[in-house]
Amino acid sequence: MQTTRFGRPKFGGTQTKLLTLSVAAGAGLAAAAGAIVAAFVHDDSPLLAFAVYALCLFPVATAASWGFMVDRSTIRGATPDPENSIESHWYSQASENTLHAMLLGIGGLGVVSTFWDFHVSGSMLTLILGVFVTGTFGISYFAHKRAAS
Known part of the structure; x- marks a missing residue:
């Protein structure tokens, strides 16, 4: 084709x-x-x-x-089997690391919130969590990429 x-x-x-x-x-x-x-x-x-x-x-x-x-x-130049590429492996590893970081971060916030009563709006919490998850994923992905190079 x-x-x-x-x-x-x-x-x-x-x-x-x-x-x-x-x-x-x-x-x-x-x-x-x-x-x-x-x-x-x-x-x-x-x-x-x-x-x-x-x-x-x-x-x-x-x-x-x-x-x-x-x-x-x-598509010209598309990888024929992207599921078995090294980038897919880095993505999977970064996703796993991000999940673990989220579990630790949310658990830590739960402990801190028992001692310190703070209030955050839903919009601000969404922004903070989005930046945290995106940053964690990006750092993990590029760390795996760099380790493989």
């Missing part, structure tokens, strides 16, 4: 069809998410909220749509 830079759809067609459908689906998903946030979260300026959220989510939604629709075997 002929390969292209961006691949072909799983359901048949050309690269142009895949890209067009990905952009359309991404625009639809971004608009839906923007409308939901504008309707339920931002009462003071819903049109601005819709525009900002839709524009920020558009590239991510388009890429995700492309990822769901593309046939991997039609």
